Amino acid sequence: MFIDRFIRYIKFEKRYSAHTVSAYQSDLDQFISFLNNPDNLTPAPNPEITHPSQITHHLVRNWMVELMNRKIIARSVNRKIATLRKYFKFLLQECIIEVNPASKITTPKIPKNLPVVVEDVKLSQLLDDSDVFSSDFKGVRDKLVIEMLFGTGMRLSELLGVKDTDVNLYEGTIKVLGKRNKERIIPVNSELKILIAEYQQLKKKQDFSGNNSLTLIVTDKGANAYPKLIYLIVQKYLSYISTQNKKSPHVLRHTFATSLLNRGADLNAIKELLGHANLSATQIYTHNSVERLKSIYKQAHPKA
Known part of the structure; x- marks a missing residue:
């Protein structure tokens, strides 16, 4: 075939x-x-x-x-x-067939669901809690996974593809290879810079028995991290602050975007940070913002 x-x-x-x-x-x-x-x-x-x-x-x-x-x-x-x-x-x-049999297929409509997010305040408190993450390599690695997903909004596949050489601590940036092989530069905050440096130092001290992975995030044995590992890390720590069923890396991406929008960030800037091809993909986060405003209105207005 x-x-x-x-x-x-x-x-x-x-x-x-x-x-x-x-x-x-x-x-x-x-x-x-x-x-x-x-x-x-x-x-x-x-x-x-x-x-x-x-x-x-x-x-x-x-x-x-x-x-x-x-x-x-x-x-x-x-x-x-x-x-x-x-x-x-x-x-x-390739001239193997003459007609595309899937071209006229009408696919089912996708219901417009609001992006699932976690409370960014609770997430920040979780990351600041020194009792949650251990200080060994595994604990720092797990914290870095959560911090990078929440602090940069990158996709799971992008996180797995980040190499040590893609991180520029002097400039405070990470180079990411996104969809359609489109590169983008994402700024990182000062706390994330410190955490990356700490993690890289710990990683150098580990005995990985010959594993020489070039990626930033690695397994306990020094091999390339894989999607299931990241899912397990995210699910473990989000379960401390959320009872919602969906606890995935993409939830942290949604939380990143929604947090920026709620704090007044320009939609076009969020689009660039997320690596969206067009603005329509980013506009879904405005619905969460509107829902938040409705909630505030109902709580605060005497006629609500």
Whole structure:
């Protein structure tokens, strides 16, 4: 099905992040698994599907319906269909197929949910509490993960990609490689600068048995940090201050943006800090700000 060829293309030519490549691979594997199950194909294809040119608009739509029947959320369904569109577009460019069977698929609407955030005051208190984080390498590393996500608003994949050489403590900046391989420079506050320096000194003293990872954040054994590790760290510490179900690295990104907006930061500046391609993606945070104003109004105005 030329999937390996497509994966090499997005990995080496498009230079997508490892996280994005993994998601594309997973989506395509699921689609192929669906095609390989005769019960899913009505009517059953004759002959058996062995080439992408045999995949029709109806088969793609059947897969989308099957995903929705399994209660997969609309955002995930849309992402999987977007993967197919990208895959078939590549096959068109390579003259492997003549028609993109996913081009006319109408995907489900995504409900507009407000970004989930935690109270920034509680989060600041957590980070300032000397009893929460231990002073050994693991404790300082965990604190740095929370501080960087909350203090810079970077994405999980961006955090994992930051190298020691991307940190400029003299200038007080971190260079980040974002979506579409777009580099941006993020300023860091004085407390984060001190914490990074402390962590780097501890890291130099660790015996990692030959592991020579170039990334800033590493595992207890000195290997490259991975998404699950970051999730576990975030979930552990957010559980101290929040009872909400969602406790993910992206919650800290949302909290970063919402905190800046609530304190008067310009929306365009927030857009640049977050690495958004357009302002519409950043404007979702204005809804949280409006909700906050409504709450203040109801509490303070005698006619509310």
